[in-house]
Amino acid sequence: DQGTRDSLTERITASSPVRGSLEYNGQTFRWEGFEHLQNQVLVEGAHQSISMVNNGKTRGVINMPSKVSAVCAGERLVLIGLDAEQRSAYLFAVEAVDLQAAFQQEASETEAISINSVDGQSLFTQPGGSLRLQDAARRYDFTFDALDCSA
Numbered sequence: 324d325q326g327t328r329d330s331l332t333e334r335i336t337a338s339s340p341v342r343g344s345l346e347y348n349g350q351t352f353r354w355e356g357f358e359h360l361q362n363q364v365l366v367e368g369a370h371q372s373i374s375m376v377n378n379g380k381t382r383g384v385i386n387m388p389s390k391v392s393a394v395c396a397g398e399r400l401v402l403i404g405l406d407a408e409q410r411s412a413y414l415f416a417v418e419a420v421d422l423q424a425a426f427q428q429e430a431s432e433t434e435a436i437s438i439n440s441v442d443g444q445s446l447f448t449q450p451g452g453s454l455r456l457q458d459a460a461r462r463y464d465f466t467f468d469a470l471d472c473s474a
Contacts, residue, residue: 335360335373350390350411357382372467380471389463391456395419395472404444405462414456415441419472426452426469 334345340357354360357375375383375394383394390411392403398419406412417439425436425448435447435455443459448469455466 340375347387350387352385352392354383354394381468382470382472384467384470386463386465386467389465391463391465393454393456393467393470395470398472398474400470400472402444402446402456404456404458407460409462414444415439415446417446422454422469422472 331345331347338345338360340354340359342355344351344353346352352373354375357377358379359376360373371387373385373387374381375385383392385392390405390409394401394403396416399416400419400422401416402414403411404414421438425438428436428448435449438446438448438454440446445457445459447455447457449455449466452469453466454469455464457464
């Protein structure tokens with residue numbers, strides 16, 4: 324609801340993008356080394372996420388309902404999801420050059436391209452330059468704009 328969104332916006336605004344954390348829906352999210360944080364939670368509920376921006380580039384995104392995140396670490400995209408006990412867990416990382424190659428391949432084909440799949444967690448390209456992270460156990464299905472993890 325709007326009150327929840329407003330409360331989250333206030334907490335994000337009061338947080339330091341350099342280093343901090345916040346709790347939302349029982350999950351704690353931590354970050355470090357960003358220029359600013361931007362609340363992208365929509366009251367409609369379809370796409371509730373927070374973007375983390377550094378040097379004008381979106382370097383991370385957290386999907387609040389599914390408690391999944393994608394963050395640039397160096398020149399790699401690191402994906403964090405949920406384990407069977409609903410705790411945050413490292414899924415896998417993808418090198419920036421592999422992401423770029425997948426998008427180049429996707430541009431020449433009509434199908435989404437599988438970038439990586441580990442233990443039922445799969446990352447695909449999507450038309451229009453987005454990525455889709457799916458969990459075979461159906462804990463989440465998260466589509467987000469591709470992050471620029473290049474130096």
